[in-house]
Amino acid sequence: MAETTVASKTVKFIISRQDTPESKPYTQEFELPYRPNMNVISGLMEIQRNPTTADGVKTSPVCWESNCLEEVCGACSMVINGKPRQACSALIDQLEQPVRLEPMRTFPVVRDLVINRERMFNALKKVKAWIPIDGTYDLGPGPRMAESKRQWAYELSKCMTCGVCLESCPNVNDRNSFIGPAAISQVRLFNAHPTGEMNKHERLDALMTDGGIEGCGNSQNCVRSCPKGIPLTTSIAAMNKDTTTHLFKKWLGM
Amino acid sequence: MKGNSYFSRKLHSLLGIIPLGGFIVVHGLTNYQAFERGPEGFDKGVTLINSLPLLPLLEIFVIYLPLLFHGIYGLYVAYQSNSNTGRFKYGRNWAFTAQRVTGVITFVFVFWHVYQTRMQVYLGNITHEELGSTMNKIATDPTYFVLYLIGVLAAVFHFSNGLWAFLISWGITIGPKAQRISSYICMGVFVVVSALFILSLVAFMGDEFKEAANAALTWTNIG
Structure with a gap:
């Protein structure tokens, strides 16, 4: 019984996307199967493997930057549920859903969640x-x-x-x-x-x-x-x- | 030292406290005489200020010029800032936005208030002795009373919170503890100075100010 509830659990992401530095941003929703100990980066990796929106439409994979995955390099900084922070240390279990991801717009946006610092x-x-x-x-x-x-x-x-x-x-x-x-x-x-x-x-x-x-x-x-x-x-x-x-x-x- | 924004901003910060902050406290204390000692007390206060030596020079260099610089440069500082209190709901961030909003309100209020009082004396429409009755007219008009209340609270908040920021900008309060304690003191300043102005506004509503002005008017007419 417990296993089936875990298996059917999903994580919802609402991601602000932008195709080029000049183009208009738009949002896309994604729904992924939940896995224990997920963080925002592993969610983004899952979207990269299967870039399909929650409505089932095929799309381009979401771009982001990350490097150390232990909150010491600063590369994966983005706005998560309204607060700027590192995506690698943002654990899904501790986040309110749907998880909203946006680039840090104080900086020029290169593409999707990638910014130029x-x-x-x-x-x-x-x-x-x-x-x-x-x-x-x-x-x-x-x-x-x-x-x-x-x-x-x-x-x-x-x-x-x-x-x-x-x-x-x-x-x-x-x-x-x-x-x-x-x-x-x-x-x-x-x-x-x-x-x-x-x-x-x-x-x-x-x-x-x-x-x-x-x-x-x-x-x-x-x-x-x-x-x-x-x-x-x-x-x-x-x-x-x-x-x-x-x-x-x-x-x-x- | 080249003229740059560091120097202008520093001067802006200094002028906000010396002389403008000092002026607002003295102004509050003078007005408070109206509450504590009635029309005679207020009149004494006004006369005392008007008997200062080199008054026109004091007014220009200690009040008008600092006020214009602080006000106009302050509008530019406000223009240069965003408000992100929706995303960062911290008390200090609210104070940051409030500092800019109250600054703009104070800018408008001060011009209007100077026009209604000091300007009228310059224009010869009223005398110093009649300032009490001018204030009585303003305080008894409900719209003016509310606008004055907003203007006075905005000005005093801007001064008190500006004092807190001044202590940081000049490197006096450095650590978080010092800044917390100074914020309590500045909050106290806000309460006390606001009370001085509000109590004097209430006192100006009294009929004795109308009568005192009439008496003064008669007296000047006879004189």
Whole structure:
């Protein structure tokens, strides 16, 4: 008896689709047989094997991106039941049905659920989110980092540039050049590093240009949406303090 | 320092508290005199403000110019933001949207209120002593009373929530605990300053303001 109920159980998906970057989005429904421990990715794989809508119409398979399948790469970020998150860690058993999938429209949609997150990498380049150690000779070992500092800095290093914080931010849109919370938090990470600290001012200068840290409007959606639990609003406030100090020091010629 | 959006936004944030936030508190306290001490108290308050040295300069540089910059740049900030409270129903996200909505309401309200009061004094239609009776006329008109109530609450919310955001934007409250405590304090500011304005609006409804104005009018006529 129990077996038959399991066998007849299905999972319903309502997926927002888009054939080209310019074309109009439309939705399609899919109904798949339920399997224990399914996640959104395995559902999408099932649709790929048998691309037939709930009405029985043959269609093109739904496109999506995924890579690590353990919520560390950020590639499969999409809007699931209204909230941006990773599809690989979205378990069907924990989701309300029908499961609604949409691309994160803050970014340009390439096709179906595939988006282009290039702006995030441009933001990292803009704020110089790296530590320059290349030189013409061996610079020797850098200064040590205090363990107490390493512990909180490690939390910031968990950022996987997934774009969920940008998707949830009301100030990241077409009318605003705001680079988003992720890159600001990376400035805090690299400025906390004993070697990275040597180029601190360059990153702060970058945050003080158009579209920089001033774009934050304190809606604080980012910190509540971050799948890695990164204290983004603390990072933003800390960088507000550092840019403010930097501004006055520059004015006073210190 | 090149002129860029960082500098403008920072100035916008600063001007919202100093001087504009300070002004709204002083304004609330002056009006409250109407509730606590009646027409004479309110009149004293108005006279005290009008006896400040360099008054025209103070008005231009401490009120009008900061108000115009904060208001016009603020409209641009509001234009640059989306509202996604449907998807993210968090208190702070609601406050984010409310900050922009109340900002626009306050912008319109302040222009209208300045036209009805300060502008009329400039135009010579009324004197400072008659401001009490002007307010009496406004407060006793039910439509005006409701519009003033909305305008005042919007302005005070915008100030209180703006104070919370100011503390973050200038890097004063950094951690979540500091930001939570400052949000309680700012909520308290909202309640207290709103009460000052609402109580004074109620006080302005009293007949003594009409009579006091008449007396003042007679007095000026004789004078």
